[in-house]
Amino acid sequence: MTIPWDLFAIQTVNGIVTGMILALVASGLTLIFGILNVVNFAHGELFMLGAYVGVLVLATTGSFWLALVAATIIVALLGAALQIVTLRPLVGRDPMTTILATFGISLVLQNYALWQFGPVARKIQEPITGHFTLFYLDYPWYRLMIALLSAAIIGGFWLFLKYGKYGIWIRATTQDRVMAEAMGIPVPWVHTAVFAIGAGMAAASGVLFGPLVGVDHAMGLPWVLKAFIVVVVGGMGNLGGSIAAAIFISLLEAYASIWVSPSQAVIVSFVVLILTLLFRPTGLFVPTPK
Amino acid sequence: MTERHSTVFWSGFAVILALLIAAPLVLPPFWGRFLTEILIWGLLAMSSDILIGYTGMISFGHSAFFGLGIYGTAAALLLVDPPNLFLAILFGLVASGLVAVVVAYFSTRLRDIYFAITTLIFSQIFYVVIFTWTSVTGGENGLAFTRPGLGIPGLYVVRFTAETMHWFVLAVVAGSYLLLRRITQSPFGTVLQSIRENEARTRAIGYHVEHYKIVSVMISGLFAGLAGVLYALQNQFAAPDFVFFLVSGETVIFNVMGGIGTLVGPIVGAGFFLLLREALSRFFTEYYLIPVGIIFIAMVIFMPQGLLGFMRRWLNR
């Protein structure tokens, strides 16, 4: 079997592009799990709603960038509202209840989208058209832009965590929730803010990814599954690990789709998950605990 | 269990059983079949309760057991001629049993959320395989097959009618309920509940927790597979949709709505959900899941004991 090197190179680029979006989605998920100890089943739906808000804002204003910002903010607020109404009452209860609650939310949001927008997929027009030649292909500039933007958003968030006053609040709450409260940090609001940030990240991913596929009510499902795999493989609550895992898994899948169909290539991520759980359950990119 | 308690239970059981036997003779055909469906989903939910309610392991993998039970049955009915009822049941149970073995292995090495996610991934693995392996499984379109006759092939076979199918399902489900009840009330069942309460302490006392978990998953998986067999016999149709993890999610909803850890609760939950769906889809058509979902979330927050738990407390006032 001859190895198609140029196809390989193209898939590397594709893998990194998808990997960066997946990293953005997974970052939100791992943040929410690491700080709130909540498994957010509705994360894929927040992604999907972000894409839809993007569609609407784009249709009314014609600006992709406005759509991106609006979607992020609106879905972040929605996330905050959801957390306050459904998750705050569940603090202190069995963690299973939050899984169930977020599962319920995902059902409601998905069907709401189906109801409001119908089953036909919508399209988001990419903000920059134009291609450059990558080997023998005309590779769209937009794809590169997605990767850069995702990286920028994640990077921006990391800076916020490291240097801002609220970044300190979030980090303190993550390390010792009880002591953070005793120091006057309003922990319940930190939780709400973190959920909102996670939701906003998911929404941004949705808008960024929108132009690559159609926007429809079920688009969140495959992403949330893959995001879960990434979070587990990367180490629950480990931001850096999730990013590494996202790119790793996306690259493997991109390479696999050289030989099998994309819908079968997803098995790669399943296999990686199973192997990780068997041999390095705390995460592939996490140093093994002593 | 006290004497009085026992008589109350058995008389209640007998009454309900009698009602369910009479039902298809009295109800219009649509509702008769509806009731049969409730029983089948109820069995699935009961099987899930063994894991969630009694052992404390939340699983999103029941669609794998259920779906493979359906496809196993399909295999038996399509590959063997003439279609044989017992072979169908056997194939279905073996298929789901094999899946249960694999899941059981993982159950011993993973806890809580990792176990839940893994079971979900398993459902998806099977979904993808079944969806894409079109030559064997019919892919997206699924498989259609004919119902076998009831009886001993070669000797005496009679076709199922809607009523006899219902009674057959009722017999299997009622029998399963009694069997599961026996199991949960046995010393084995007590250990399971102890694992749910405090796994570390159970282990410290000296119980080999892994063994109990494996058996629990096997039991759960086999009965879920049995539900799949019944579903296949009832509807004569297999499709990848049943392996999709959403089915597992609905099963968990039945459990929570009805009340986990009660065995009967999940059946009630299944009935409640399906009735809600029927009623609400008159008004909301396909979007019934929006109000149902909201009701579910409200129940998780305000009625975590489920309908049964709520009624129990209300009756105890």
Next chain:
Amino acid sequence: MSPPKPSVEPLVQVEDLHAYYGKSHILHGVSLSVGRGEVVGLLGRNGVGKSTTLKSIIGLVAARQGRVLFDGRAVTGVPAHKLARIGIAYVPEDRRIFHLLTVIENLRTGLDRDGVSESRRRQLLDKAYAYFPVLAERRNQPGGTLSGGEQQMLAIARAMMLEPKIILLDEPTEGLMPRMVSQIRQIIDVLHRDGVAILLVEQNVPLTLEASQRVYFMEKGEVRHQAVASELDVNDPVIHQFLGI
């Protein structure tokens, strides 16, 4: 001779407090008070509920019965983060500094409050560095890299950043070398001079008797006795009774 009753309203008043850890009934009706600027010791054997009393005052343990008054207002059931902002600071038994935050970031968790001007923050920070020079040296190091004694300094400094009216100190000298113990002793005096009240839980009896104005003795979840610290010495039978030394 009965201990002097404070002539003004006490800063903190605990009345008949009952608290639980899960199903265990830990506090069986604790009553005590701390006057403005007063150093009050809380003594007793391990497990009698001293730490739980402190946690109940800061709102980290819920009171099932009874109440806590701060500055005359009932604060039972108020969440901890609000109490920290109105003047109750807590330094827990195992220090619990934020290991992955630097020293200065640890201090900032107390400094970054609403209504505190930038210059005031600077002042408070300088005060912390003046009281604890070692923290100034290590200001950009992660808290987890500090020694036990240094972490204790940080925990106290962090509490000071809240500009509290009372500091709840839980066993500050536990596991520390004698040199550090006397440093803690000095800090308590300095805080007292600054007008900060302290409720001090300690196993070190001599230090407690020296540093406090009054002491309470707890047994089995209740306050059984109180005394003026200067009227007691280490060999007093009361000490033997409640501490079994």
